[in-house]
Amino acid sequence: MRRIMIWMGWAVLAVVLLVASGLLLADHLTPRASGAASTTLPLQAAQTPIDRELAPYLATRPGQTAATLLHDGLDAFAVRAASARIAGRSLDLQYYMWHDDLVGHLLAREVYAAAERGVRVRLLIDDINTKGLDPALLALDAHPNIEVRLYNPFRNRSGVWRLLEMVQRFFSVNHRMHNKAWIVDGRLAVVGGRNIGDEYFDASSRVNFRDLDMLLAGPAVADASGIFDAFWNSSAAVPIAALNPQTPQALHALAARLASDSALPGARDYLRRVAASPSAQRLVNHELSAHWSASIVVASDPPLKFRSSDRDSWLQHRLIAHLDGAHREVLLISPYFVPGTNGTATLVGLAHAGAQVGVITNSLAANDVPAVHSGYERYRRKLLEGGVHLFEIRRNGPKPNQGLFGSSGASLHTKAFVIDGERGFVGSFNIDPRSANLNTEMGVLFADAGLAQDLRQEYLRLAAPALSYQVRRAPDGSLQWLDRSSQPPRVLDHEPDAGWWLRATTRVMSWLPIESQL
Template identity: 30%
Template sequence: MFDLNPGYWLFLLDWLIRLAALVWIPVRSPPAAARSWLLLVGFVPLLGLPLYLVLGHPWLAHERRMRQARASQVILKHQSGRALLRWSPGESDETAGDIAQLTERVGDFMPLGGNAIELLDRYEASIESLLRDIESARQELHLLYYLMHDDEVGRAVAEALRRAATRGVRCRVLLDAVGAKPGLRAWAHPLRAAGVDVRAMLAGGLAWRKLSRMDLRNHRKLAVIDGRVGYIGSQNLAGPAFVPGHPNHELVARVQGPVVRQLAALFASDWLIETGELLDVADGETVVGTSPAQVLPSGPAYPFQNARDVVIALVQRARHRVVLVTPYFVPDDATLSTLRIAALAGVDVLLVLSASSNRPLTHWAQQAYYEELLRSGVRVALYRPRFLHAKHLSVDDDIALVGSINLDIRSFALNAEAGLLCYDAAVVARLREIEASYLAHADLLDIGQWRRRPRWHRSREGIARLADSLM
């Protein structure tokens, strides 16, 4: 006779789940993610299994993948007739040539010359600049943002959009369904009533199962005005203090020139993926400056982790100095090893992070990496005045990357992101000034002092690091 005691069947079910997970999860997930999930399932099988089924694999619906492939083909076709605008570095600039080629191969966009790039690192000034450009729009206005709040900034942007639509400007807005929920709730209906086409990206609720893994997000932040001015960076459509106690410090690039059309094409790509509608990205780029630039898109719809691969390539090719600025630093093994090896090889590697964070678990996990980085010679600076939400990277004196890309596993593997590569010493020099302003208000970590932190801090950090692939 079988023992019908419920405890017996629960014990059996627990072990069946553990054994099935051991066979199934490593086949479907990268090693680091598989480790985290197996640990969770091993400790709490009845909770770990349903969580893995919902969140464990960064899948997208077949239709969304097909739309991404179609968007890539449209981008490639659109660029085929613009060879005269292609920028080619000199023979002596092998690093820039390698990075530009890699970026084009993974993300479709070729490097273009003739741009003017302005870096805006004052929160209020960058919002005011965006609002002025929206007010100047005469034909077409596209906004794509992860977050929009029901606050003074969200209200100002919504009012500017309403006025633009009233004067006949064709306005399209893409907002992440989760990140921008407050803004969608407050402004979607009145903006649609005014003629603005507002769409939610990666909708949650019961619709998610037909579209993608439910926690995939579109984290991009960009704007295109009349195809002549573009914005890309870390700043959302919200006031600096939208997270209480953690006012943000951001960095945004205002762009003019041929690369604005690449931002327009990236918006059109996301619009196609969300709506099935193919927008026309008009020609007619105007050379307005001397900065070569190139858009780097990344996200789960691409076959590779574009952002991670380009960041690793940039660090690997550095000869003198690399500065990396990110609010969240939870790297995969490849990224961590690349930073460590670069520092050991004699490159000055500086990692600038925020001393405070709006995500405690992520903050504890990133602290678990500090000692290994410091031992290898990586300098770690903690910025004090605000929550440093800026995301950028500079290599030697001639390459910069600015955008929405965090140096963490989520940003590399799960989020749709966008970056702008700039191959211009003048842009890098301006970025160096911004980096210096961070360092003037930051504390450099000392390995001896860091090792003297309480033991329970180390335990907390180690436990948080085990969940790196789940954040």
């Protein structure tokens, strides 16, 4: 026993020394940005098909941005694929995750085809989820018209050394780029909550996310391009070629793989579903009406948020200012909802002041990160006591294999709010400490009654009995979940659709001091 204690002591000391060296040498351990600076290519009146179509269209409403909400996954895929096909100048793509799956391959194929036509492609991906993707990313980077950079990357690309680096640089690698943007020719932008992967585009055979993007054309696209340039040229963005040797011969193999993948039965079936979607085709054919407004901006955290003490430049500060100005109604959608003491007080204060305050988040069974749910449940009772209405998304589809810290089973991924039926936000920002303090986030802020009405309708759709449980307090103060899909409504006295072990472990996690990491 004594020998075991000695070995445990040495192990703890080794970890402490490893982390301490990371704190002392962080600037030297972090890979250096070595890419040449570049910026968004200037707009032209008629250089590309998008220029020729949009320039006259936008000229009819100078100073205004056209915006359309993309609720449906097939629509969201169609817009990205179709815009890449008609791109003639540039594709600037910024994502937290790009999966090695059907949708990831189909959209990579569109990006590669655009580069083959001479389109300049800049692809910026957060490095936390790129393990195993280096061969494909390096192959893309080998194309003369494609450059790939990784945000806050690991120096060690695989194996135990990558794990050791994660421990050593814990405090620096804990800061991630959660931004999502698809920018075409500097004319069109898709900004919102979707990463690139099957579950975000209704292509998964298991469980698909309910998510939301906004398609933009007009002055607000320049905001998105400016944000992209700031991240691309920051010291946190490192060319992948500087981290791993290039293998140009792999480009041809990747191109062949992407072409063959698109001919597989699963790909053909998915593309047929996209083609058969009336709303997707209306989007592709520019037949959907957009909301026009001069009060639409794309905003983001600074690229080096983790080194900035000026919180006024953080996205959180702008979102709080919007909430503070609420009078009648505040409707929030956040899959990961950990409001904290201050956030809870703000929402309860708004309810006490007479505003209708509602929140939609994931139920425990639907949450892909139960540890986050443990942070949420600490505040659930206080929110209900304070007059806040809570709705929890029902688990959608078969139960996935769910661990304590993640699975593929979340059914809600939308991050948005609408205030007083007049203004709102759609983006990547969760109402939790990680979005507030650790990750960089971005999204669209707007003040337009038409967009607000569309977003309010999405809130009401998600809060409807078919999709959500309503949480309420019982007469004895305990919590109840109301299943309004049956008549009469069924009352549940514990977390619905979740087994006792998951409920118990989540409760235990709620006692741990991990909220700052959620």
